[in-house]
Amino acid sequence: MRRGGSAQVSRGWGSRKVRVWRAARQPARMPALREMKMMRRVGFFLSLVAGVAGVRAQQVGQNKGPGETQSFTLTVKSNLVVEAVTVKDKQGNFIHGLKADDFVVTEDGAPQTIRYCEHEDLAETAKPLPAQTPAKEDITVYNRLVRTQIAPESMDDERYKNRRLLALYFDMTAMMPSEQMRALSAAEQFIRTQMTTADLVALMRYQGGSVDILQDFTDDRNRLLSILETMVVGEGQGSLDSVDDASTADTGAAFGQDDSEFNVFNTDRQLSALQTAARMLGQVNEKKSLIYFAGFMRLNGIDNQAQMHATADTAIKAGVTIWTVDARGLVAQAPMGDATQGSPGGQSMYTGASALAVTTNFQQSQDTLYSIASDTGGKAFLDNNDLSQGIVQAQDSISDYYILGYYTTNTDQNGKFRRIRISLKNNQEAKLDYRQGYFADKTFNKFNDVDRERQLEDALMLEDPITDLTIQMEVDYFQLNRAEYFVPIIVKIPGRELALAKRGGAEITRIDFIGEIKDLVGGTTVQNVRDNVNIKLSDATAQELAKRPIEYDTGYTLLPGKYMIKFLARDDETGRIGTYQTTFVIPNLNKEEKRIPISAVVLSSQRVELKDAIYEAGKAKDQAKNNAADPLVQDGRKLIPSVTRVFGAGHEIYVYFQAYKQSAGSATSASGAAGATPAAAVNPRPLFAFVSLYQNGKKLFETQPKSIVPNVASRLGTMGLSFDLGVDKLPRGQYECQVTVLDPSTQKAAFWRTPILLVQ
Numbered sequence: 001m002r003r004g005g006s007a008q009v010s011r012g013w014g015s016r017k018v019r020v021w022r023a024a025r026q027p028a029r030m031p032a033l034r035e036m037k038m039m040r041r042v043g044f045f046l047s048l049v050a051g052v053a054g055v056r057a058q059q060v061g062q063n064k065g066p067g068e069t070q071s072f073t074l075t076v077k078s079n080l081v082v083e084a085v086t087v088k089d090k091q092g093n094f095i096h097g098l099k100a101d102d103f104v105v106t107e108d109g110a111p112q113t114i115r116y117c118e119h120e121d122l123a124e125t126a127k128p129l130p131a132q133t134p135a136k137e138d139i140t141v142y143n144r145l146v147r148t149q150i151a152p153e154s155m156d157d158e159r160y161k162n163r164r165l166l167a168l169y170f171d172m173t174a175m176m177p178s179e180q181m182r183a184l185s186a187a188e189q190f191i192r193t194q195m196t197t198a199d200l201v202a203l204m205r206y207q208g209g210s211v212d213i214l215q216d217f218t219d220d221r222n223r224l225l226s227i228l229e230t231m232v233v234g235e236g237q238g239s240l241d242s243v244d245d246a247s248t249a250d251t252g253a254a255f256g257q258d259d260s261e262f263n264v265f266n267t268d269r270q271l272s273a274l275q276t277a278a279r280m281l282g283q284v285n286e287k288k289s290l291i292y293f294a295g296f297m298r299l300n301g302i303d304n305q306a307q308m309h310a311t312a313d314t315a316i317k318a319g320v321t322i323w324t325v326d327a328r329g330l331v332a333q334a335p336m337g338d339a340t341q342g343s344p345g346g347q348s349m350y351t352g353a354s355a356l357a358v359t360t361n362f363q364q365s366q367d368t369l370y371s372i373a374s375d376t377g378g379k380a381f382l383d384n385n386d387l388s389q390g391i392v393q394a395q396d397s398i399s400d401y402y403i404l405g406y407y408t409t410n411t412d413q414n415g416k417f418r419r420i421r422i423s424l425k426n427n428q429e430a431k432l433d434y435r436q437g438y439f440a441d442k443t444f445n446k447f448n449d450v451d452r453e454r455q456l457e458d459a460l461m462l463e464d465p466i467t468d469l470t471i472q473m474e475v476d477y478f479q480l481n482r483a484e485y486f487v488p489i490i491v492k493i494p495g496r497e498l499a500l501a502k503r504g505g506a507e508i509t510r511i512d513f514i515g516e517i518k519d520l521v522g523g524t525t526v527q528n529v530r531d532n533v534n535i536k537l538s539d540a541t542a543q544e545l546a547k548r549p550i551e552y553d554t555g556y557t558l559l560p561g562k563y564m565i566k567f568l569a570r571d572d573e574t575g576r577i578g579t580y581q582t583t584f585v586i587p588n589l590n591k592e593e594k595r596i597p598i599s600a601v602v603l604s605s606q607r608v609e610l611k612d613a614i615y616e617a618g619k620a621k622d623q624a625k626n627n628a629a630d631p632l633v634q635d636g637r638k639l640i641p642s643v644t645r646v647f648g649a650g651h652e653i654y655v656y657f658q659a660y661k662q663s664a665g666s667a668t669s670a671s672g673a674a675g676a677t678p679a680a681a682v683n684p685r686p687l688f689a690f691v692s693l694y695q696n697g698k699k700l701f702e703t704q705p706k707s708i709v710p711n712v713a714s715r716l717g718t719m720g721l722s723f724d725l726g727v728d729k730l731p732r733g734q735y736e737c738q739v740t741v742l743d744p745s746t747q748k749a750a751f752w753r754t755p756i757l758l759v760q
Contacts, residue, residue, distance in 0.1 A: 273461060516529075568580075597659070654724055
């Protein structure tokens with residue numbers, strides 16, 4: 001992925017050089033995602049106009065203005081630890097009828113008081129359901145999969161008592177279409193013929209961007225089958241894993257980046273998604289079995305070990321046992337690969353290195369599936385074509401156990417491992433099976449780099465937004481050529497919600513950003529952003545920060561279509577996160593026939609010098625190139641969009657947009673006679689535009705019409721239109737701002753309107 005026009009990739013993470021105005025900063029790590037064609041510039045500016053929001057921003061952890069009283073918050077937190085314990089006698093029989101007083105629990109040697117004890121006996125309730133015939137006409141097929149959540153469980157909730165909880169998790173990114181079909185068929189077979197009266201089944205899916213809960217735990221077989229029928233084979237395309245070794249096909253391509261370096265992040269993404277799924281299931285106290293369907297998961301050396309351990313620890317802490325199922329089934333491999341790939345090249349074909357690499361890669365992909373299952377108490381189901389037997393193994397593993405709950409006496413959130421010991425008071429020969437300990441939670445100030453990255457990744461995958469920080473966003477678009485559009489994205493964060501830290505005698509605020517843009521039609525992530533910046537402020541600027549917002553801007557090159565953007569910002573001093581998510585459409589202006597094609601309209605109250613940017617990413621040469629392509633940068637000055645469209649007294653309102661009028665010459669010059677210049681290209685007809693302000697249906701302000709001639713050097717006939725609105729004499733209040741564009745030669749027009757607010 002290119003960042004600011006330049007990127008270097010090393011071990012799956014991008015490193016870059018950045019330029020920070022008036023401060024030095026260290027390069028931040030970033031995931032090496034799929035490289036897309038992208039034009040990007042990043043900047044921070046202190047807004048000269050205080051941001052005004054419709055509701056009062058949250059005050060906890062914010063900077064206090066002069067004269068404001070300091071408030072204090074007292075928080076009391078207790079940690080409930082839940083243990084699932086299987087108790088058997090010497091003969092291997094389950095022991096029934098035990099109470100809380102019969103158990104002894106210690107944590108790091110300290111005795112704990114058991115607050116909750118419940119016996120789960122599935123042997124009496126689990127009876128086979130009558131097999132359901134595979135008549136698809138009896139199943140209600142839904143046109144669209146509905147995402148839901150795992151409903152949390154309280155201690156007095158008995159809906160899961162004596163029920164077996166099975167979560168079927170389909171990693172669509174780690175399976176080829178044939179493997180996806182085999183996994184879905186196995187799940188359907190289990191639900192039809194092998195599901196019992198004690199079983200509750202949940203359906204989960206991961207396809208590259210988020211973990212989707214397609215169905216919460218239910219025993220409604222018809223509902224489960226309908227969802228499996230609705231899932232589309234081919235989602236994800238099984239494109240995450242690729243290797244670059246002796247088994248790789250010789251395509252004759254030029255030397256490029258080693259794919260294994262990108263796969264470091266891809267594997268982390270898979271493991272992080274699995275960790276998110278385990279955390280979601282942790283809201284239920286009973287034992288849970290997660291059946292993980294995948295075609296491969298291959299670690300890349302030691303790089304993925306931290307995420308691997310974090311995933312296993314989260315599953316153990318949540319009481320989730322992971323059972324991995326290799327959706328490839330029984331595989332018979334050809335020494336040189338099968339017909340799905342090209343032949344390898346070089347001498348490795350003749351020395352046996354190619355055949356050895358094929359076998360090694362396959363074994364490594366299964367080793368990871370085996371490890372994640374073994375570490376969480378499950379088993380790996382490999383080299384078998386009947387994938388439903390993997391679900392049956394997980395089903396048979398849960399039959400009789402006790403749930404013990406206690407509030408730990410150790411309230412220190414230091415992230416250290418805590419060892420648990422459980423025994424029976426009056427039966428020391430009984431065999432108890434339970435988790436041997438867990439890692440304590442961490443406060444944000446004790447997070448290491450891996451913990452901080454994982455927190456952002458998890459927050460990006462969550463369906464529900466996090467609203468600790470207030471974020472506002474504006475997405476605009478400007479046509480670059482017949483196919484591509486430059487899309488500037490502006491994010492505004494109130495400065496008073498950011499914490500300041502003292503470093504080297506100066507005030508510093510640190511902000512992390514992560515986001516992605518998805519194509520809603522294809523469901524794939526087409527662009528992404530990851531930044532970690534330190535902003536060093538002078539004493540005067542730090543005082544202004546409490547009153548004014550900070551704006552962050554970036555830009556992408558996109559094709560016409562419908563997109564969804566999800567953007568997260570985190571205050572790196574307090575760990576507070578804000579989420580902004582919305583959909584937007586990039587229209588195809590080439591197909592606009594009824595109206596004059598125009599770009600998005602930008603409203604602003606300030607133009608600032610580029611040298612006043614607090615932070616800017618990328619090398620100077622790359623920034624100059626990006627600035628030249630950004631229509632909001634003119635004559636070394638940056639037009640800062642007003643995201644809230646609230647304008648104060650004493651400030652002018654700047655309006656900027658582009659209109660496009662393709663001349664006849666640009667369309668015919670390629671096929672016309674040499675040297676022939678159409679009259680329309682020599683004397684292009686001008687457009688006329690003006691801006692009006694309305695209040696309560698009455699026009700109170702209007703600019704003089706401005707004429708502009710299409711640029712004959714541009715194939716699009718691009719025309720930049722800029723207006724300065726002097727509104728000091730207008731009464732304060734809400735207005736409708738309307739932009740009107742007229743073309744007398746074609747009798748076409750374009751109108752754009754938005755509400756604005758003038759304040760004192």
